[in-house]
Amino acid sequence: NAGVTQTPKFQVLKTGQSMTLQCAQDMNHNSMYWYRQDPGMGLRLIYYSASEGTTDKGEVPNGYNVSRLNKREFSLRLESAAPSQTSVYFCASSELDGGLGTQYFGPGTRLLVL
Amino acid sequence: AQSVTQPDIHITVSEGASLELRCNYSYGATPYLFWYVQSPGQGLQLLLKYFSGDTLVQGIKGFEAEFKRSQSSFNLRKPSVHWSDAAEYFCAVDDNNDMRFGAGTRLTVKP
Numbered sequence: 001n002a003g004v005t006q007t008p009k010f011q012v013l014k015t016g017q018s019m020t021l022q023c024a025q026d027m028n029h030n031s032m033y034w035y036r037q038d039p040g041m042g043l044r045l046i047y048y049s050a051s052e053g054t055t056d057k058g059e060v061p062n063g064y065n066v067s068r069l070n071k072r073e074f075s076l077r078l079e080s081a082a083p084s085q086t087s088v089y090f091c092a093s094s095e096l097d098g099g100l101g102t103q104y105f106g107p108g109t110r111l112l113v114l
Numbered sequence: 115a116q117s118v119t120q121p122d123i124h125i126t127v128s129e130g131a132s133l134e135l136r137c138n139y140s141y142g143a144t145p146y147l148f149w150y151v152q153s154p155g156q157g158l159q160l161l162l163k164y165f166s167g168d169t170l171v172q173g174i175k176g177f178e179a180e181f182k183r184s185q186s187s188f189n190l191r192k193p194s195v196h197w198s199d200a201a202e203y204f205c206a207v208d209d210n211n212d213m214r215f216g217a218g219t220r221l222t223v224k225p
Contacts (some may be wrong), residue, residue: 042118042215043213047212048149058212058213059212108156
């Protein structure tokens with residue numbers, strides 16, 4: 001099992017460009033999550049999907065959109081990137097939602113917006 | 115809104131010494147509580163979690179944590195630190211899929 005995979009590993013964007021971060025899990029988990037990690041702030045939840053076909057906003061959703069393409073895949077889109085979105089992005093998945101399941105994290109995507 | 119506080123940004127301990135990392139949360143009910151560890155350039159790995167029951171929770175790699183409701187704390191401990199424990203540690207609180215992380219404590223281990 002690969003667990004949670006993320007692509008790309010690293011990306012540089014110019015302000016105003018768009019991109020999609022991809023995440024896939026092979027553990028047959030129902031719930032998937034997108035976080036951003038910034039120095040001194042820990043991880044902050046952007047969006048989550050408790051099950052296929054549903055998505056909900058987290059703590060910092062502004063400037064992002066998500067798609068739960070199927071049970072395996074959960075993508076994060078930046079329509080018009082801003083320097084404030086420079087961060088490390090982590091995808092995670094869990095078998096159960098509501099905190100009952102352990103979240104498994106991908107290796108992260110480092111995004112630099114110039 | 116609920117919040118998680120890790121008062122220590124950086125801690126240095128000698129190899130073989132004991133370790134305690136502090137975590138306090140602000141939340142009305144008893145949430146689900148977690149400790150994660152992150153090695154440089156890696157994702158997060160779960161060390162342990164508390165949902166209910168026994169307030170002393172055992173985790174992987176010899177770590178344990180104690181939930182103290184009266185202090186709203188969930189401190190992480192290890193009796194004897196190994197050099198490989200050097201990493202960043204995050205306390206987290208989950209209330210119905212609203213996961214909040216502390217800012218993290220970076221652990222340095224001296225030989």
